[in-house]
Amino acid sequence: MEKPKTIEITAVERNIDPKRLGNIRKEDLVPAVVYGPGVEGNLHFSVPRIALEKFLTKKSLQFIKLTFEGGKSVEAILKVTQFDPVTDAPVHADFYAIKQDKPVTVTIPIRIKGTSPGVIEGGRLYQSLRKLSVSALPGDLPSELVVDISKLQIGHNLKVRTLKLQNITPLMSPDRTILVIRPPRGGKAKIVEFADEEGGEEAPAEAEATAE
Numbered sequence: 001m002e003k004p005k006t007i008e009i010t011a012v013e014r015n016i017d018p019k020r021l022g023n024i025r026k027e028d029l030v031p032a033v034v035y036g037p038g039v040e041g042n043l044h045f046s047v048p049r050i051a052l053e054k055f056l057t058k059k060s061l062q063f064i065k066l067t068f069e070g071g072k073s074v075e076a077i078l079k080v081t082q083f084d085p086v087t088d089a090p091v092h093a094d095f096y097a098i099k100q101d102k103p104v105t106v107t108i109p110i111r112i113k114g115t116s117p118g119v120i121e122g123g124r125l126y127q128s129l130r131k132l133s134v135s136a137l138p139g140d141l142p143s144e145l146v147v148d149i150s151k152l153q154i155g156h157n158l159k160v161r162t163l164k165l166q167n168i169t170p171l172m173s174p175d176r177t178i179l180v181i182r183p184p185r186g187g188k189a190k191i192v193e194f195a196d197e198e199g200g201e202e203a204p205a206e207a208e209a210t211a212e
Contacts, residue, residue, distance in 0.1 A: 001142035004061045006075070009052070011045040011066040030090050034066060034076055036097035043074070052090050056081065060143040061108050066095065075138075077106055098138050105171065106141060107131045110178060114150030118181035123154035123189075127179040132160065133171040140167040152181050155189035162194065 012029065029046035045068070055064065055078065066074045076095040084091050098104050109131050119125050132145060145163060152158070161174035183189040 001144070001146060002060075004063050004141060004143045006063040006065050007055055007058075008065045008067055009047050009055065011047055011068045011074075013043070013045045013068060030093055032093040032095060034074055034095040034097055036076070037099040037102050039074065039097045047093065049090065052081075052093060056090070059109055061106060061141060062143065063098070063138070064095065077104065100138055103135050103137055104141075105133065105135045107133050108142065108145050110145045110147055112149055112179070113146050114148045116149040116152040116156075116181055118152050118154035118156060119149075121154060122184040122187075123181040124184070125149070125179060126182055129160070129172075129176060129178045132163075134165070134168050135171060136168040147178060149179070149181075152194055154181050154183050154187075155191055156181050156194040157191055158194055 011032070011034075014031070028049045030049050030052050031044070032047050033042050033044050035042045045066070047066075055062070061077075064076050064078060066076055068074075074095075074097050076097050078093060079096045080094040081090050082092040083089065096104070110127075110129060112125075112127065116123065116125060134141075145165075147158060147163070149158075157180035158178045159174060160170050160172055160176045160178060162178070163170070180191060
């Protein structure tokens, strides 16, 4: 799987002064803070709004290199972004510093690949889980989790435990359903867990689904 890219963003250090936050935003900067391994306490700074908004449009997992004046840099992930309730513009960002030898908790998007034979036959794809929370070393993280549905028939579903993850710990129940191929409207199908292993058998039926 493809590894996350690292995007560089200029960081401007600042003092914690609520009276100055309005001026910072008028300068098209967004107040931010970074904390975590290698950072003493909370480091307060600002980032260009346009650069942050561009980063927020990325769907895959990406790292950020915060570059400060003087050459200091911090590699991080974006943890939380606060938005203006009226304009929807970012008004504050929290970053978490990462180290290659320290596990980090992130959310990785799930992307579907391929065409399901069950869908071709009239079944309907329903994806109930689009992101997965995991814990892993930064170097073991993929930019996205790719799920191949090219062997799924009507009634098949995929669960979290189906994902082939190396050195990555899912933080959701292995029984959590990622997607299911539902029967056509008015049809019925046994819902079974798909097992993509040589000689593997499908799990026992969970339920009988009737499409409306």
